[in-house]
Amino acid sequence: MLAYIARRLIAIPFLLLGVASVSFLLSQMTKGDPLAALVPERMMDNPEIVAAVKAQWGLDQPLPVRYGIYISNLLQGDLGTSFATRRPVAVDIAERLPATLELVFAAMIIGTIMGVGLGLLSARFRGSVFDGLARIFALIGSSLPIFWSGLILLYLLSVRVALVPGTGRLPPRVEPPPDVTGFYTVDALLAGDLDLFAQALAHLALPALVLGWAVSGVITRLVRSSLIEGLSQDYARTARAKGAPERVVLINHALRNALIPLLTILGFTFAYLITGAVLTEAIFAWPGIGSYAVRGAASLDYPAIGGVTIVGSIAFLLANLLTDIAYAWANPRIKVGG
Amino acid sequence: MTAAPDAAPGAVLPAPRRRPLVGLARAWRRLPPTAKVGAAILLFWVVVVLTIQLWPLADPLKMVGRRLQEPSAEFWLGTDALGRDVFARTLHGAVWSIPIAFVVVACAVAIGSALGAVAGFFGGWWDSIIMRLVDVTVSFPPILLAMAVAAMLGPGLLNASIAMIIVWWPIYARLMRAQVLEVREREHVEAAVAGGAPSGRILVVHVLPLCWTPTLINATMDFGQVVLLAASLSFIGLGATPPSPEWGSMISEGATRFYNWWIAFGPGMAILSVVLASSFLGDGLRDLFDRRSA
Amino acid sequence: MSAPLLDIADLRVSFRNDRGEEAEALRGVDLTLEPGKVLGVVGESGSGKSVAMMAFLQLLPPTARISGSARFKGEQLVGMSPSKIRRIRGKAVGCIFQDPLSAFNPVITLGDQIIEAIRLHDRSITRRAALKEAERLFELVAIPQPARRVRQHPHEFSGGMRQRAMIAMALANSPDLLIADEPTTALDVTVQAQILDLLGDLRKELGIGLILITHDLGVVAGMADDIAVMYGGRVVETGPTDPIFYETAHPYTAGLIDAVPTLDADGPLRQIEGTPPSIFSRPPGCSFHPRCGRAQAICMTEDPPLRRLGAGRCACHFPVRTPQEAPA
Numbered sequence: 017m018l019a020y021i022a023r024r025l026i027a028i029p030f031l032l033l034g035v036a037s038v039s040f041l042l043s044q045m046t047k048g049d050p051l052a053a054l055v056p057e058r059m060m061d062n063p064e065i066v067a068a069v070k071a072q073w074g075l076d077q078p079l080p081v082r083y084g085i086y087i088s089n090l091l092q093g094d095l096g097t098s099f100a101t102r103r104p105v106a107v108d109i110a111e112r113l114p115a116t117l118e119l120v121f122a123a124m125i126i127g128t129i130m131g132v133g134l135g136l137l138s139a140r141f142r143g144s145v146f147d148g149l150a151r152i153f154a155l156i157g158s159s160l161p162i163f164w165s166g167l168i169l170l171y172l173l174s175v176r177v178a179l180v181p182g183t184g185r186l187p188p189r190v191e192p193p194p195d196v197t198g199f200y201t202v203d204a205l206l207a208g209d210l211d212l213f214a215q216a217l218a219h220l221a222l223p224a225l226v227l228g229w230a231v232s233g234v235i236t237r238l239v240r241s242s243l244i245e246g247l248s249q250d251y252a253r254t255a256r257a258k259g260a261p262e263r264v265v266l267i268n269h270a271l272r273n274a275l276i277p278l279l280t281i282l283g284f285t286f287a288y289l290i291t292g293a294v295l296t297e298a299i300f301a302w303p304g305i306g307s308y309a310v311r312g313a314a315s316l317d318y319p320a321i322g323g324v325t326i327v328g329s330i331a332f333l334l335a336n337l338l339t340d341i342a343y344a345w346a347n348p349r350i351k352v353g354g
Numbered sequence: 355m356t357a358a359p360d361a362a363p364g365a366v367l368p369a370p371r372r373r374p375l376v377g378l379a380r381a382w383r384r385l386p387p388t389a390k391v392g393a394a395i396l397l398f399w400v401v402v403v404l405t406i407q408l409w410p411l412a413d414p415l416k417m418v419g420r421r422l423q424e425p426s427a428e429f430w431l432g433t434d435a436l437g438r439d440v441f442a443r444t445l446h447g448a449v450w451s452i453p454i455a456f457v458v459v460a461c462a463v464a465i466g467s468a469l470g471a472v473a474g475f476f477g478g479w480w481d482s483i484i485m486r487l488v489d490v491t492v493s494f495p496p497i498l499l500a501m502a503v504a505a506m507l508g509p510g511l512l513n514a515s516i517a518m519i520i521v522w523w524p525i526y527a528r529l530m531r532a533q534v535l536e537v538r539e540r541e542h543v544e545a546a547v548a549g550g551a552p553s554g555r556i557l558v559v560h561v562l563p564l565c566w567t568p569t570l571i572n573a574t575m576d577f578g579q580v581v582l583l584a585a586s587l588s589f590i591g592l593g594a595t596p597p598s599p600e601w602g603s604m605i606s607e608g609a610t611r612f613y614n615w616w617i618a619f620g621p622g623m624a625i626l627s628v629v630l631a632s633s634f635l636g637d638g639l640r641d642l643f644d645r646r647s648a
Numbered sequence: 649m650s651a652p653l654l655d656i657a658d659l660r661v662s663f664r665n666d667r668g669e670e671a672e673a674l675r676g677v678d679l680t681l682e683p684g685k686v687l688g689v690v691g692e693s694g695s696g697k698s699v700a701m702m703a704f705l706q707l708l709p710p711t712a713r714i715s716g717s718a719r720f721k722g723e724q725l726v727g728m729s730p731s732k733i734r735r736i737r738g739k740a741v742g743c744i745f746q747d748p749l750s751a752f753n754p755v756i757t758l759g760d761q762i763i764e765a766i767r768l769h770d771r772s773i774t775r776r777a778a779l780k781e782a783e784r785l786f787e788l789v790a791i792p793q794p795a796r797r798v799r800q801h802p803h804e805f806s807g808g809m810r811q812r813a814m815i816a817m818a819l820a821n822s823p824d825l826l827i828a829d830e831p832t833t834a835l836d837v838t839v840q841a842q843i844l845d846l847l848g849d850l851r852k853e854l855g856i857g858l859i860l861i862t863h864d865l866g867v868v869a870g871m872a873d874d875i876a877v878m879y880g881g882r883v884v885e886t887g888p889t890d891p892i893f894y895e896t897a898h899p900y901t902a903g904l905i906d907a908v909p910t911l912d913a914d915g916p917l918r919q920i921e922g923t924p925p926s927i928f929s930r931p932p933g934c935s936f937h938p939r940c941g942r943a944q945a946i947c948m949t950e951d952p953p954l955r956r957l958g959a960g961r962c963a964c965h966f967p968v969r970t971p972q973e974a975p976a
């Protein structure tokens with residue numbers, strides 16, 4: 017297993033190179049003119065800008081040279097300049113990444129708690145009405161178009177009953193806490209500002225719930241089926257023969273074994289989370305890289321989309337690697353076996 | 355163990371189905387009820403697509419009432435910001451979503467399966483090149499890859515479809531490769547190889563016919579996911595463009611006026627129904643085939 | 649005569665399948681075990697040995713319906729409430745299962761699994777004390793380096809060591825009754841003898857009653873005080889060990905004895921022809937008749953009751969032992 021992880025680690029730079037190459041090819045395809053991917057349409061008749069960009073990205077050079085320049089720019093963290101904000105895409109992304117991470121982490125926590133909790137209850141009361149309801153709830157969560165459920169819930173909970181505030185990370189004209197982690201909830205706590213914390217949390221709650229619900233579906237299904245399988249295993253019978261009540265068999269034995277498959281799908285869930293985050297951010301005007309990409313897509317801001325795609329892929333690859341490591345760590349049969 | 359002579363390994367070959375309809379009817383009866391519901395919902399949408407001209411519906415592109423009316427007896431799902439009938443638009447939306455999903459899944463299956471089969475059957479360089487391409491493609495979060503491709507190619511349904519095919523083909527390449535690798539080892543294939551048949555022929559005649567089950571199950575499940583991603587791309591503005599009653603772009607219109615919740619309600623439910631239906635049916639098919647192989 | 653430790657009478661179990669059909673796996677089983685004695689339960693696969701044990705401990709899945717009587721130290725176990733029977737399982741009755749690899753939880757250390765067994769019945773014992781106790785138990789079953797081994801996971805043990813650990817866990821709360829369900833079937837032949845010796849020594853030393861389930865008569869021959877032979881969900885012959893071997897009454901038992909490998913026998917082992925019936929297609933009459941060389945017309949229609957015969961009891965219309973020996 018350690019060898020497997022090592023192999024995965026070695027593969028990552030190659031996969032990243034592949035990702036960069038695909039991004040390069042895509043940028044070369046834009047409207048048949050690679051310049052279009054770098055210079056906004058309205059600046060095309062400004063010869064100075066065009067010349068500067070051409071020089072920076074080697075557009076006069078043959079394709080292989082351009083590729084080399086593209087990769088070296090990437091390695092220096094140069095993702096181009098956003099058409100919309102006219103700032104380096106890398107700077108924009110760095111500024112917006114914490115918002116996305118805060119949303120994704122919160123959703124991950126909610127999704128895992130919901131998924132494991134519902135999976136546990138539904139395995140414990142298998143075949144009951146409750147089991148049926150939990151499964152339907154999970155299934156709907158993973159089948160709903162998130163840009164729609166977000167919208168409907170926003171309407172119901174924010175407009176109709178005013179349970180949660182509207183969109184964004186904070187109310188308008190409220191200053192964010194001093195930047196430490198970039199997570200408003202954490203930073204507000206660090207600054208000791210409980211009011212601000214409550215506001216940040218209230219704004220985070222609904223988008224994280226919507227996204228967490230979407231993710232919880234997959235987790236509920238997996239946890240339920242692994243638990244039910246675990247309950248019929250020999251070790252569960254042994255536990256019962258020791259005098260363990262069903263609750264203990266479920267939690268100490270079946271659940272502990274279910275953690276291993278659970279970890280293996282977390283990587284998969286992460287893909288789901290990124291997809292969901294992009295759309296959730298769009299609905300909730302959440303200033304993360306997802307809404308940045310969506311805005312970029314709508315305005316054909318190619319550097320912005322390309323930049324988010326590359327950063328998203330890096331995060332995705334890292335998440336999968338973490339999953340592998342966690343899997344090895346949770347499975348005692350692997351540690352020594354090698 | 356004493357095996358009857360007709361259970362010899364050569365006889366493992368599936369007998370050609372002479373009466374496919376009978377087989378289909380038998381399979382249908384063994385499907386779990388949820389899968390039947392799923393099949394019925396999908397069938398409903400297919401019928402809607404094929405017969406949309408015959409329905410007594412308002413013109414989905416014309417103003418037919420006052421703007422932003424709540425659902426009523428006249429307008430079951432209300433009217434949108436331009437006074438168009440949301441119910442009629444929702445049904446018309448199927449004409450976009452369903453065929454697109456069908457084409458995307460079909461193309462992804464065709465491309466992915468062909469490449470996967472080649473990779474699995476011929477191995478060597480073919481395998482390395484194709485599977486590295488798969489690895490790189492799945493290193494992108496799906497929606498970001500689709501957005502990047504769709505944006506670079508320019509907005510529009512055709513380009514969105516191409517983007518989705520690019521996102522989905524690797525799944526089928528992996529599935530088909532794994533199947534081919536397994537089937538290749540079976541005796542009748544080895545016999546054909548020993549008999550000196552050309553390898554392309556072996557692949558098409560002896561291997562591929564036994565490899566379709568996982569692909570079929572996955573394609574059924576993915577159908578709903580493709581509808582979902584297509585709607586997402588339209589929602590973002592990379593798929594269908596506004597006047598057309600595509601589900602994603604209808605929701606995006608609703609998003610700007612979410613006080614008028616009914617604008618988005620119909621298309622959302624429509625998407626939900628397709629996604630649920632295809633996962634019900636896919637689950638049912640998997641159970642069916644699992645039980646058969648067990 | 650002391651009161652029996654376990655007294656099972658007319659125990660019946662039926663299973664419901666997906667289609668709601670019921671099938672009887674156990675059709676009226678009688679077994680008795682005196683305190684500190686060894687009962688060997690023998691029979692081919694599918695004869696209902698495990699189901700009988702799991703039934704009175706209520707360890708069968710909910711699809712099982714149980715009736716009859718099973719008194720443990722005078723207390724009726726059939727129909728006992730789950731919370732009450734939990735206090736007997738693992739406390740007064742210890743279980744050892746066939747495959748020690750799957751019977752242990754793979755992701756928990758063996759020490760923790762034994763600690764759990766102890767603390768489930770006595771919360772007042774600290775984890776630390778329970779761990780000490782686990783080490784002592786490992787020592788008892790002759791696992792070397794107990795302090796290190798309790799920290800290991802099941803996959804780090806060899807098959808024989810795992811079964812020793814299983815025995816240690818079953819002994820954790822000083823039970824009065826040990827049920828060993830084919831404890832050596834999954835092990836190498838050389839290890840089998842060691843495990844059986846260990847089991848025999850320990851239960852003698854600790855004065856525990858033992859039910860030893862096996863399909864190998866040879867295994868119980870040297871160890872059991874009494875033997876019960878099961879076939880098709882019933883006990884077909886039972887009694888003290890020696891008469892079972894030397895005055896065998898039931899043709900099935902005779903077949904099993906012939907199938908025991910002996911050192912001096914040359915030529916191939918004799919197996920009983922045919923296969924045991926499935927619970928869904930049991931033949932009418934005596935369920936052994938299709939495989940029985942002595943079967944006659946009555947065997948196909950009437951199931952023989954378990955009748956007293958010599959020192960034991962036998963369910964057969966035409967027992968191998970001469971009828972004169974049977975007192976009416």
Ligand SMILES: Nc1ncnc2c1ncn2[C@@H]1O[C@H](COP(=O)(O)OP(=O)(O)OP(=O)(O)O)[C@@H](O)[C@H]1O
Nearest residue numbers: 663673692693694695696697698699700709926927
């Ligand atoms: N949970 C169950 N559901 C349905 N039938 C069962 C179940 N458990 C056991 N049976 C049936 O009961 C019969 C007796 O099984 P049991 O496990 O007691 O046999 P055994 O004598 O222990 O055999 P083995 O030597 O294989 O352990 C078998 O025919 C089996 O198919």
Ligand SMILES: [Mg+2]
Nearest residue numbers: 697698699829
């Ligand atoms: Mg058994």
